[in-house]
Structures are given as structure tokens and as C-alpha cells.
Amino acid sequence: MNTQDDKAANLAVASRLVEKIAAEEKADLIVLPEYYAFLGSDPQAARDSAETPPEGDAYRTMSALAARLKVTIHAGSIVEKDGNGFFNTTYVFGPDGAEIARYRKIHLFDVDVPGGVSYRESDTVGRGEEVVTYQVAGRTVGCSICYDLRFPELFRALRDKGAEVIVLPAAFTLLTGKDHWEVLLRARAIETQCWIAASAQVFAHAGGTKACYGHSMVIDPWGQVTAMVPDMVGTTAARLDFDRMADIRTKLPVANHHVL
Numbered sequence: 728m729n730t731q732d733d734k735a736a737n738l739a740v741a742s743r744l745v746e747k748i749a750a751e752e753k754a755d756l757i758v759l760p761e762y763y764a765f766l767g768s769d770p771q772a773a774r775d776s777a778e779t780p781p782e783g784d785a786y787r788t789m790s791a792l793a794a795r796l797k798v799t800i801h802a803g804s805i806v807e808k809d810g811n812g813f814f815n816t817t818y819v820f821g822p823d824g825a826e827i828a829r830y831r832k833i834h835l836f837d838v839d840v841p842g843g844v845s846y847r848e849s850d851t852v853g854r855g856e857e858v859v860t861y862q863v864a865g866r867t868v869g870c871s872i873c874y875d876l877r878f879p880e881l882f883r884a885l886r887d888k889g890a891e892v893i894v895l896p897a898a899f900t901l902l903t904g905k906d907h908w909e910v911l912l913r914a915r916a917i918e919t920q921c922w923i924a925a926s927a928q929v930f931a932h933a934g935g936t937k938a939c940y941g942h943s944m945v946i947d948p949w950g951q952v953t954a955m956v957p958d959m960v961g962t963t964a965a966r967l968d969f970d971r972m973a974d975i976r977t978k979l980p981v982a983n984h985h986v987l
């Protein structure tokens with residue numbers, strides 16, 4: 728997606744993309760990017776977009792869409808307001824529209840991007856603390872968001888909790904993404920021997936002050952990219968072969984060889 732600061736317009740685009748892929752594929756799981764409902768330039772605007780589920784337009788829209796299409800939607804992330812606290816939170820809705828998981832981003836992007844702008848995500852949201860998995864079609868899916876990608880210990884924890892698929896909604900920056908995005912995703916897939924589905928923001932946001940790298944992709948447990956959205960707003964799909972995953976895990980049993 729290329730989310731901007733008009734929440735109603737963003738939700739219309741997100742809904743259209745979900746409907747498109749649901750019509751084209753017999754999907755079990757559809758994934759949206761980080762901050763699919765709102766992406767602005769300052770912390771206050773982000774907080775103004777916050778929702779306190781089950782209230783909120785993004786929450787209600789995605790829950791209703793999941794129920795109507797009878798599919799699980801891993802709804803990227805939104806700013807969540809909980810009491811006085813704010814979080815960068817994923818909500819997952821099952822095929823009846825019920826919330827089946829929520830995950831608060833653990834690692835916050837407080838970074839001076841070399842040659843780019845500075846980000847202080849902790850000015851907007853607090854840190855999540857829980858490692859979260861859920862079930863889809865008998866498979867265990869693990870949650871992560873964007874900057875979490877740089878912390879292999881989270882992915883190891885997800886694998887230890889039984890993850891077979893790991894989902895990563897993101898708004899990875901253009902400057903870091905061009906060199907790190909695919910390398911890190913493939914490394915995490917190789918290390919965990921999980922399928923990884925990464926849904927990204929692309930192009931300029933917030934009046935041109937931010938730019939995202941895009942390249943949403945699916946990676947197999949051997950580390951190969953099996954589906955990718957090129958430089959565009961759009962969708963892609965992949966069939967996840969779990970026999971292949973089991974074969975890789977049996978023949979190259981790294982999970983049994985951890986020493987540290």
C-alpha cells in the first residue's frame with residue numbers, strides 16, 4: 728500500500744485490495760502492511776488516528792471484511808490507544824470476523840537513518856512485551872512488525888512457540904530497505920525454517936518526508952522468494968507447501984542443534 732493521512736481513503740484502498748486478492752485466490756490468510764489505515768508525519772497525528780478496539784473504523788472495517796469474505800485477515804497494524812498508553816498493534820480477524828490475536832510491536836524504530844530522516848517511534852507508541860502466535864487452517868502463525876525484523880531472537884522465540892508461518896507487516900524505509908529488506912527476510916526464513924509473509928508500504932508518505940521501499944514478498948523455509956510485488960501498490964499470493972517445510976526441518980535440523 729501507499730497509505731497517506733486520510734483514514735477513510737486508506738481503508739477504502741485496503742478493503743479493495745483485500746477483496747481483489749480474495750476474489751482471485753482461495754486464500755486462507757490475507758496480510759496488510761504496517762499502518763495501513765493512517766500514515767502521517769508527526770506523532771500527534773498518529774495518536775489522533777488511534778483506536779481503542781472494539782471501537783474504531785479500521786477495526787470494524789477489517790472485522791466485517793473478514794466475516795464477509797470468510798477469510799482470516801492479518802490486519803497490518805494501527806495505533807492502539809489503551810488507557811493512557813499507545814501501541815503499534817496488529818489485530819487478526821478470523822473467518823467469522825472475531826478477533827483471534829493481537830500483537831504490540833516490541834522493537835521501536837528510534838533510528839537516525841544514514842543519509843535520511845530521523846525516526847523516534849517511541850515518541851508515538853510504547854513497547855509491546857508479548858510474543859504472539861495464532862492458528863489458521865491448523866497451522867501456527869507468528870506475529871512481528873517492521874523493525875522487529877532486525878532482532879532474530881524474536882523469530883527464534885516464535886519458532887520455539889511452534890510457528891510455521893511468520894507474518895511481518897512493514898513500512899520499511901527506502902534507504903534501509905534497498906540494502907537490508909530482502910537479505911534480512913531471507914535470513915530469518917532460513918534460520919527459522921518458516922514461511923514468511925511480509926506486507927510493505929511503498930513510495931512517498933507524509934508530503935514526501937518519508938519514503939518506503941515496498942517489495943512485499945513471501946519467502947519459503949529454504950529462503951527463496953516465491954512471490955513479490957514489484958514497485959507498485961498491489962497484491963501477490965503464494966501457496967505455502969508445508970511438506971517442503973517438514974522436509975527441510977528433518978534434513979537440516981538446526982532447531983535441534985542450538986547450543987546457546
Ligand SMILES: O=C(O)CNC(=O)[C@H](CS)NC(=O)CCC(=O)C(=O)O
Pocket residue numbers: 761762766767836846847848873874875877898899900903904907937
Ligand atoms: O514511516 C512511518 O511513519 C511508518 N513506519 C513505522 O511506523 C515504523 C516505525 S517509524 N517503521 C519502521 O519500523 C521501519 C524500520 C526500518 O525501516 C528499518 O529497520 O530499517
